[in-house]
Structure formats: structure tokens, C-alpha cells
Amino acid sequence: MKNKISPVQAYSLLFISRIVSTLTFVPPDLDAVGSDYVAAALIAPPLVLAASIMWLHLMSDGRTLIIRKVFFRNPKAEKSVRFIAVLYLLLVFTRNLSGLCVFAMSVLFEKVNAVVLLTVTAAAVIFVALSGIEAIARLGFFGSVATLLSLAFIVFSLTGRFDANNLQPLFLNGASKPVLLSLTVLSGTIEPFLLFLMRREVNDKIKKGFVWWWAAVFSVQILLTLCLYLGLGNVALRMFFPYHAMAELSRLSIARRMDSLLSTVWVLASFIKCALCLHLADNELKKISLGSSRVLTSVFTAVAFLISLLALNNIGVYRFVNNPNINAALNLPVILIVPIILNAVVKINLKREK
């Protein structure tokens, strides 16, 4: 068994991860209008690409060797950095797991026991995560295809509600709100970091398709935002989950509402993202423990389970875990600051060597 995945499979996983962030997007209280969101959808891709390219630079073996030489001469230091990565993954994992269960409890069935729901979901996630990166990646590929087809169907069935009057000129209220919104998107983009953690498990040529993939993902996202705006106008932004509202209004023939379909996509994508996070955490824990990581991974899962359980029973904890400001404060260093520092260190060392 080679335990390697193809770039297409890796990008499928990242697509899933990105689509979860999009579908679970909650509009921040900015008094923004629909055109601000469409404008933000256009500004965000270049910003995210610029931030991603820094991680992409760090993915070559030579550069990781320099980073190891500079930062990780001491094995303890390396373990500490890996531990921080695990903690970050714990946050992402917990956020997704609790989000998935809260969604299930609030939208699908209100009377279900939180412990049972969380236990079943966590068990399924563990089963998939421990099946190995190949199984997760293949599942991710099937998930991506299913997600794309479902979204295309939902958008198609919304076309009857498209109204050109909903369109407003871009930047009608100035550029500040779209820029702030696009920064929110940037702070929620953890995919380059996930790709960095996955790099050893992906075959070659991973860098080659990166820009094309990124363009494709953001095209889908821009198209979705545009359809949302065309179909629902400014009303969409008053909804807790705008994309869910979009699916509720979609109808085609005897299918009256598409929210069940979107819920399925949502659950599928969130589930795969959770499994990917757990798998990556397990990988890092293996490197920390220099061998079997069963105990550490069990502790990781137990902590995530407990936090999620607390979040399900206490809305304050849930809000804290999913607080956009806290998330932005934690995500931005990962997306921007860490790669900037590491790239600078690499460059300085390369110059010194010359």
C-alpha cells in the first residue's frame, strides 16, 4: 500500500473543506447589502491566493529542510510546533463536529439526545479517519462530485426566482464593507494549511494544479453568491444561514424545497472535513509520540467530544467556539503571519548560504 493520494483527490478534499465554510457562512453584522457580498466574493480570491502562495512556497522539500534546520534543531521544539498544529486542528475539528451536531439538532430533529447524536457522529468520523488517507480522499472525491451536482441542481431549481432587479452596482456603499467581508473569508480559509499538512501524502505535481484549482473553487463560490443574490436579494443576508434559505426557496416540479438536499450536502461535507482533520491530527500525533498514537488520538477525540458536548448543551460555549472574531484571531496567524515568518527565514538562510 502506497498510502499516497493524487492531487485531484487532495484538491477534492480541500474543495469539500472550502464548501463547508461557504455553506455555513453566517453574515456578520455589518449592515452590508447583497452587492457588497458579491463584491467581496470577487475580492476574496486574489487575497486568499496571495496568502496561499506563501504556504505553497513552503511546501518544497528544500524549504522545509531549512525550516527544520533553523527551528527544529532541538526535537522538543519540533514536537512543540507539531503540538500547536494539533491544537489548531482540535479547534477546527471541534468547531465542525459541534456545528454538525447543532445543525442536526436544530434543523433536522429537535428532540434527539445530544450525547447519542454526538457519539454516533464521532464514531462514524473515527471510522472514516482511521481508514487512511486513501479512503478519505476517495470519499472526498465522491463527496465533491455529489456536492457539485447537488449545488448545481439547487441553483437550477432556483432559476425561476431569479430577479434582475435584485442586482445593484458593485461597491454602491463604498469599498470598505466588501473588503472587510473578504477579510472574513480570508480568515476562514484554512485549506492551504491543511494542504501543507497533507503534502507528504500527496503524489507529485501538487503545485502545478494549485492555481487552477483555486480559480475553479472560487468560481463556484462567486457563482453561488451571485445566484443567492439574484434569487433572494438583500433578504438572504438577513437569514442565519443564507445558503440554506436559498435551498428552502428552490423548487422544481414535485420537489417543493431543496433544503433536505442541501442539508445532506452539508452533513456530507462537514463529515468529511471532520474526518480529514482527525486524520491529520493523528498523523501529527504519531510524529510527536514517535510511534503508535492511539492513546494521544483517543485523548484528542475525547477532548473534542467533551467540548462539542458542552457546546451542544450550552449556547455560550458554542458561540465561543464559533466566534468569528476569535476564529479570525486564531486563523489569521496560520494563514498569514506564520507563512510570512517562515518564508522570510528561508530567504535569509538561502542568502547566507550563497
Added chain:
Amino acid sequence: MINLDKLLKKNAAENGRLNKSLAENEKRLRSLLSGCDDILFKSSMLSGINALFVCTDSMYSSLTSSIEVLGPILSSGFLPENSLTLIDYIALHTASDMEQKRLYSFNDVVLGILSGCVVLLVDGSDCCLCFGAQGFPKRAVSDAVSEVDELSAHEAFSESFKDNVALIRKRLHTHGLKISYLQIGTLSKTTVCVCYIDGIADAALVSSVKEKLGCIRVKALSGAGTVSEFLESGFHVFSSIGTTERPDTACAEMVEGRVVIITDGTPYAVIVPFLFSENFSTVDDYNLRPAYALTARIIKYLAFFISVLLPGIYVSLCAFHQEALPEAMLYDIAVQESITPFPVMLETLFIHFVYEIVREAGVRMPRTVGSAVSIVGGLVIGEAAVSAGLISAPMLIVVALSAITGFVVPKLYRNIALLRFSLIIISGFSGFYGITLFMCCVVCDMCRTGFMGIPITAPFSPFSLKSMRDTVIRRNWKKLSRSSFNIQQMER
């Protein structure tokens, strides 16, 4: 090349060699085969030397042995008077048209006798001749039962492995077709044939299959199902090992680099490795125009999904997601369901359980009674249950539809039934959420299932555009013939 004679001599040294004295050999054989009244011992005198023919009654062909063995020996004008040269003379000048070998040990002699061969022992010789004059009762080659096709050959494998090998040989006239025999089962010593095309099948795959077969330790090999279980690792919902009862399918699989295993006494062959998409293709697809084949395959894929998901989705819609149904349909279903005493999940489980009982009874009962069971099950129980208000009419439609669609892909029927039951229970507790989680786990299990690095989900994932030419779409033969497909291309 392995020298069979040397191997048998070595075997003899380890397992008790034959004596030169015929009397002692006969005594030992009679003692080994004591209590076996069907063993025939026939003493004879050949050119003044005592000889003994041993065979198993009803396992050998009296006609073949008369014409091919006894006739030439008895009608020979000259027979050497020395026992050693007598054996050589008979081996060279008589019975030339049939399989024969020299045996040196009691174990081999007993095995030969019990396999239906006629064994000739001669006084003064420490080896004997074994003639392949088997003639045990067997079923003739008949029509395929479970893989019925309209436009292709109707021949199917039978229980006789020699006939099965012949059915393959007559379709593939190439010296590249290799057929290796193995014997499995400490008591049954069942013959298992490993068939592959040298130069097309991956050598590592062939040796891995042989190695795994060689590791099987059972007393009696009951059939190809046991072989499949030993080849597979762990339990998976869908198998990486396929079966076929059609020799043309087996040949087509070998042409694509797969290994076919034929087990004596089993009327179907095992194919390794086997992809999930192959469950949906039939030989007819290749005899029809591509457009018709495409339509047939799309119908099969849809039928598979309907059969697996429809009961679960119905339960979910009724129990949790009523908003997804149009008002008129929702009203009709609600009215129908309100008169039934059970919750919708129990009702679905109950009616599926009844259906599976009827199906199982129909399969196991004698054919003449089987149709009566179907009528009783279908009309009486179904109609009466609806009239009595035990089940609703929409439920009956759902069950009937999922049952019929399940038969469109017969190779997957058992998997479908298992998934259907699981999904009914899960959807009864957690609706679409549970269905999604469960299907994720099933797909993940499929994704990790494979044989020798070839995943069953290929060529969908890992995606291979080149190999997609014969999955859902079947391209025309002109395009298919331009480049040959090999299963090794699917290796991850």
C-alpha cells in the same frame, strides 16, 4: 519445469514407498482402504506376472478403461516377461491416448484410486501405473441460470472442473493461457485451478493469488465461496472478488489481466481483482450498440440506488422531512399511514422482512411450489395486509419497487438487502442525517476495499478518464479495440 516423476519419487520417500512384492502392496492397500466397499480389486495375470487393477466403483469409466487400458494390454501379442520392462512396455505401448503417470507411494496410489483413476500394480515392480479413466457422474454443460443474457452464449460452468477448463480453453486458443492446479483440503483434496494469461496478468498478482491459496488450511473445501473468503482480507460491504458462471465472462476478464479460479465441484469461477463497476456490466452490453448498452447501464445504476435508498428515504420523508413532499402527496401518504397501527419504520421493516422470507422460500422450495409461494406472498399477503390496514398502499409500492429494482443487478442482491435493512433502521431514528452518515461510512469502506492495490472504486476514484470508456458509458468497439485495457492500470 518441475519434473513430475522426480516429485512423485520424493513424495514416495516421505510417505511410504511401494514394495516390489505385489502381495505386500495389496495387503497394505486393503488395510488403508478397509471399510471402503466401493473399492474394486481385480487380480490378473499379465505375461505370467501377477498384476492387480484397483479402482473405485462408479468413479471410473468402465468403457474408457476397457477400450483404453485393458483392451490394448490384453490384445497385445507380445508382453515382456520381466516386471520392470512390463511396466515400461504398458506405459509406452498401451493406453497412449489417456492421462497416465507412475506412482511410487501408497499415499499417491490411494489418492489416485479415490480420484477415479485405474491403478495397475505389477509384482516385482516398486512403482505402479495410474490411468486417468475417470467416469464419475456429472452434470452436463447447461444454460446460465443467474447471469442470463439474450445475445451471448448460453453455456455456463458446471461442477466438473475439467469441463470448465475446457470451456475456457475452447475460447482462448493461446499458449499464453496458463492453468495451474492446486489441491486444497487435507481430507477433500479439492482441485483448484488458477487460470491466467501469461504476459497480460501481472506476475505479482498471480503469485500472490497462488500464495494465498497455498495458505488455505481446511479439512474439506466446500466450494469457491471458501476460496473467496481466504483471498479477501477482513469484512467489507462490497467485495473485491467477483464470481461468474459464464465462461465467456471469465475469458474476457482474463484478457484484461485478471486471474480466474475454478474450484472442482463449484459451478462458478472466482475472479480477482473485481471492480465495483463490473457488477453493472453484462456480456450483452458488448453485443449491443453502445447507445443501448449505455441506456441499460444507466438503468442498472439507477435501479441499484433506488433499491438501496428508496425505503430509507420513504421512512425519512414520513418521519422527519415531510416538508420536502408536495401537499397532495403528503396528504395522501398521511391518510394512508394514519390507518396503520405501526410506526412507519417498523412497518417498512416488517414488510421487507416478510418479502425476504417469501423470496428465500421461493428460492429454496422446489420450482413447482416456488411460483405458488410467490403468488401467495405477493397477492394474498400483500393485498390482504393492505385491506386489513396493517400496511399502507404507498408502503407496498415502495417495497415492491425496491424489490424489483434489486433484481436488476443480481450480483449485488445480498449487499443491497443488507444495506436496505440498515438504512431503514437508521432513517427511522435519524432521517437524512443518519442516511448521509451511514452512506459516508459505506462509501469509505468501499474506498478502502481492494485487492493487491487495486481499489474496487476504480476508475471512478482514483479517477482515470482513459478507463472510463467502459464503465457507465461503453464506447464502440472500434475505439475500445484501439488500446487494450489492463486491470493493472487501475493500481493506485
